């Protein structure tokens with residue numbers, strides 16, 4: 369046993385074994401070293417009797433001490449402790465939990481990855497290799513790979529998961545593990561979430577020709593370990609795991625939502641996808657604001673066309689309306705059948721504002737042409753164009769336009785007439801009453 373294994377074995381023993389038993393175990397561990405060379409059961413019993421630990425070490429079988437939760441065999445070489453690595457083949461693992469399978473089927477429509485996830489037995493997931501194992505034992509990638517090769521021929525369901533060493537950082541990580549450094553929680557989450565992408569490039573083929581992918585199961589793996597399992601009934605935890613997985617998929621892989629939308633005949637929320645082609649095969653997409661369904665898009669397109677038509681059609685003004693804008697604060701001109709609002713151009717007009725105000729209340733075409741405006745002046749006119757004039761409403765040239773008289777409405781006329789008659793009747797009475805009031809006041813004095 370190497371010095372590192374010795375150190376961790378001592379650590380485990382100190383944590384889980386009471387002091388009196390620990391003292392005994394110290395002796396047993398020393399004897400266990402000797403037991404490496406003892407192969408027969410009789411020799412082992414003799415050894416136990418020698419240290420009087422037959423009853424105490426009832427769980428000690430074949431060198432495996434099952435005290436505590438780790439069940440670690442300190443006497444086995446590390447590369448034979450395959451129990452701590454779990455093979456996840458691509459075979460479908462049937463779950464006896466029908467409800468869970470049903471929900472797993474639901475997930476298939478969301479994700480191409482869900483094919484993998486939905487086929488994973490939850491119980492298997494709970495047996496996933498704990499990344500912290502790497503911090504307890506020194507090893508490197510080559511050792512693990514050789515272990516796999518040795519096991520492949522035996523078609524054992526044991527394989528190596530080492531997601532953090534499937535990229536270019538393999539040497540760096542191996543160095544750290546060899547030194548027994550701690551791996552931070554952030555690194556574990558990072559490696560775990562990035563597992564899918566990295567492990568795609570790391571696939572091993574067994575001797576039987578069956579392709580087996582070396583990968584972790586999903587990005588929730590380490591987070592799940594943080595949730596305490598309550599006895600055997602882990603159903604709520606399974607639900608929570610499923611919920612988390614779906615949330616992550618929808619957040620991280622919005623294109624899966626788009627796939628779902630196609631399945632539902634484009635009735636669900638559309639995903640506006642901005643493809644980011646980074647040169648890799650694994651293209652990413654970013655979900656922006658949800659766009660309305662396709663049928664709504666047709667309606668939007670229709671309204672856009674209507675608005676364009678409206679925008680291209682100029683407003684037609686009547687002459688009566690245009691002539692109302694005739695002063696410096698509100699100045700409209702009629703030139704060549706078009707209406708211009710030059711209110712904000714008055715100060716800039718090279719010919720002065722007076723000539724423009726004087727050109728209101730009529731067709732100013734002749735006045736404009738008489739000056740001989742340049743082409744740049746005519747281009748400038750487009751800034752102030754607001755619509756066309758109804759030529760029929762324009763009085764013929766030579767005939768001065770006279771605005772219609774401003775008469776009050778008939779209803780108001782009637783009201784004024786009645787009020788005037790009342791005043792005519794009441795006024796003498798009011799004067800008379802006032803005179804009597806003054807007279808009585810004088811008498812009192």
Ligand code: HEM
Pocket residue numbers: 701708710717718719720723724727732735736739740741742743744745746748749752
């Ligand atoms: C939207 C309408 C108008 C615009 C954009 C406009 C623009 C201009 C511009 C840019 C000039 C500088 C010379 C040139 O480039 O031709 C100018 C000069 C002048 N404009 Fe107008 N103008 C307008 C309407 C009128 C009207 C209705 C009259 C009416 C009599 C008028 C009278 C003059 C005069 C007298 C000059 C000075 C010409 C000179 O000094 O050589 N303009 N105008």
